[in-house]
Amino acid sequence: MILIVxxxxxxxxxxxxxLELHGLPVDAAGSGEEALRxxxxxxYSLIIMDVQMPGMDGFEVVEALAGSNRTKDIPVIxxxxxxxxxxxxxxxxxxxxxxxxxKPVDPDLLILKVKTFxxxxxxxxxxxxTRDLLAKEIEIRKGAQENLELKVAERxxxxxxxxxxxxxxxxxxxxxxxxxxxxxxxxxxxIELFIKIIRERYLKEDPTAFDxxxxxxxxxxxxxxxxxxxxxxxxxxxxxxxxxxxLNAVLDDVxxxxxxxxxxxDAVIEIRQLPAIHCVGSQMRQVFQNLVSNSLKFSKKEIPPxxxxxxxxxxxxxxxxxITESGDFCRITVSDNGIGFEEKFLxxxxxxxxxxxxxxxxxxxxxxxxxxxxxxxxxxxxxxAKSEPGNGSSFIMVxxxxxx
Numbered sequence: 001m002i003l004i005v006x007x008x009x010x011x012x013x014x015x016x017x018x019l020e021l022h023g024l025p026v027d028a029a030g031s032g033e034e035a036l037r038x039x040x041x042x043x044y045s046l047i048i049m050d051v052q053m054p055g056m057d058g059f060e061v062v063e064a065l066a067g068s069n070r071t072k073d074i075p076v077i078x079x080x081x082x083x084x085x086x087x088x089x090x091x092x093x094x095x096x097x098x099x100x101x102x103k104p105v106d107p108d109l110l111i112l113k114v115k116t117f118x119x120x121x122x123x124x125x126x127x128x129x130t131r132d133l134l135a136k137e138i139e140i141r142k143g144a145q146e147n148l149e150l151k152v153a154e155r156x157x158x159x160x161x162x163x164x165x166x167x168x169x170x171x172x173x174x175x176x177x178x179x180x181x182x183x184x185x186x187x188x189x190x191i192e193l194f195i196k197i198i199r200e201r202y203l204k205e206d207p208t209a210f211d212x213x214x215x216x217x218x219x220x221x222x223x224x225x226x227x228x229x230x231x232x233x234x235x236x237x238x239x240x241x242x243x244x245x246x247l248n249a250v251l252d253d254v255x256x257x258x259x260x261x262x263x264x265x266d267a268v269i270e271i272r273q274l275p276a277i278h279c280v281g282s283q284m285r286q287v288f289q290n291l292v293s294n295s296l297k298f299s300k301k302e303i304p305p306x307x308x309x310x311x312x313x314x315x316x317x318x319x320x321x322x323i324t325e326s327g328d329f330c331r332i333t334v335s336d337n338g339i340g341f342e343e344k345f346l347x348x349x350x351x352x353x354x355x356x357x358x359x360x361x362x363x364x365x366x367x368x369x370x371x372x373x374x375x376x377x378x379x380x381x382x383x384x385a386k387s388e389p390g391n392g393s394s395f396i397m398v399x400x401x402x403x404x
Contacts, residue, residue, distance in 0.1 A: 001025045001042065002114065005035040005061065006050040006079070015048060018107045019114065032056030036064060039071055045121050046114060049097070051080040062097055073124065075117040077101060184227050192220045215260060222257050242379070245281040247274035247332075251309065254288045261296050265305055272310035277330055278402045283375045288334075290368035291395050295336035298393075306337045317398050319384055330401050335394035340387040349385065 002024055006012050012028045019026050027042065029035035032053055039047075047065075049058040056064075058078055065071040075098040093100065098117055101110065199213040248271070255262070255269055262269065269292075292307060299305035311332045314321035321329065341349065350373040376383040381399035 001027055001044050002046045002048065002118075003035065003038065003042075003044045004028045004048045005030075005032065005053075005058070007031055007053040008050075011050065011079075015105075015110075018110065022111055022115075024114065024118075032058065032061040035061055039065065039074075044074055045118055047074055047076045048114075049076050049078050051078050059091055073121070073128075075121050077113060077117065079103060079105065185224055188220050188224050188227075192217055195220070219257065242278045242280050244276050245279050245284065246276045247284065247311070250281055250285050251288055254285055254292055257289065258292060258296060265296060265299060267296060267299070267305040267307065270306070270308045272308075274309070274311045274332070275313065275330055275401065277399060279379055279399065280375075283378070287372045287375050287397070290372045291334045294368065295334065295338055295393075298336075298338045300337070300339055300390075303337070308335045309333070313401070314398065317380075317382060317400070319382070319396055319398060321398070328401055330399050332397045332399070333394055334397075335392060337392040340389050340391050340393050342389055343385075343387055346385060350383075 002019060004012050004015050004019075004026060005028075006015075007030055009030070012030070016026045016028065027038065027044070029038050032055055035047070035049075036056075049061060051058040058080075062076050062078075065074060065076070078097045078100045080100070080102055099113055101113070195213055195217050199210060199217075203209045203213055251271055251274065255271075261267070288309075295307045296305055309332070311330055312323050313325060313327040314329050314331045315324045315327045317329050319331070321327070321331065350369050373383055376397055376399065379399055381397060383395065383397045385393055385395045387393035
């Protein structure tokens with residue numbers, strides 16, 4: 001809105017008609033004092049100010065406006081029919097006016113000036129509002145940044161404390177592991193020693209007994225190696241390097257561990273040629289031991305177990321990935337014709353100490369598949385199973401060919 005300030009009513013009416021013809025809203029004040037009162041209550045975009053008025057003249061009104069942050073930027077056009085000298089025009093600009101127009105007024109020129117200053121004032125106000133918003137946004141972000149820094153510092157302290165606690169517990173776990181390792185291995189060493197003495201002194205003339213003792217000694221050796229591997233795996237700081245490993249050799253060792261059970265159950269083991277992959281051989285042996293052991297253990301009564309182990313090179317780390325000779329992953333499947341299980345329990349079988357079967361009928365701790373899953377995941381692989389009750393099970397693993 002535009003405010004016209006003039007002590008002569010006729011001047012106000014004339015200017016008001018000119019401005020309203022161009023669709024510009026207008027308000028009026030008959031004195032400097034009245035103008036100040038109106039300006040305090042209303043926001044104006046432009047003031048057309050008569051210079052010579054009784055009481056406060058136009059220069060004094062503009063100087064008063066300049067003293068307030070709210071009104072100092074309102075553009076003021078001075079109008080004067082008397083004070084046309086250069087010194088008065090200069091004073092008008094010095095007091096804060098944006099233009100000084102002498103009467104008689106050219107209506108077209110006045111409208112042009114009014115529209116120009118209105119546009120400039122609007123742009124200036126928009127820039128000021130934008131600047132204020134940016135300043136407020138900066139303050140908000142600064143406060144948020146400071147708050148975030150405090151939270152990060154607090155969280156960092158918590159993580160440092162947790163890390164120190166974990167390091168201390170890890171050190172205690174290592175000490176415990178060494179003690180347990182020694183305490184478990186010592187009786188196994190004595191078993192090996194006494195069995196060897198029995199074999200050498202008393203069983204040379206009995207080939208069958210000699211063979212059983214030989215198997216016992218080998219099993220004791222395997223148990224000692226398994227204890228070492230399991231303890232290494234359980235240590236948080238264990239850093240076992242992966243290397244290219246012939247899985248066929250690993251499987252040969254596993255099958256030899258179960259030769260007595262295989263013979264007893266008349267089991268058939270069919271092994272397809274497996275590839276060499278980068279892995280921790282001792283840990284992969286644990287995986288195959290658990291899977292083959294389960295296939296033998298959960299076999300059907302009166303039906304010889306048939307266990308098939310095969311492998312394929314595939315393109316991606318997915319269970320249904322297509323076969324390709326240039327793939328980066330190996331899919332290994334261990335299947336059997338055993339009692340099977342319902343697939344709705346799939347997640348449960350990989351949880352530690354979980355078993356789907358009667359432990360009085362089937363021995364086991366319920367930790368084997370949990371260990372297998374952990375080892376596969378440690379090798380950046382995935383594992384799942386497919387099964388139906390009474391129709392056997394298939395365990396599927398996908399592992400990278402090269403260590404990742």
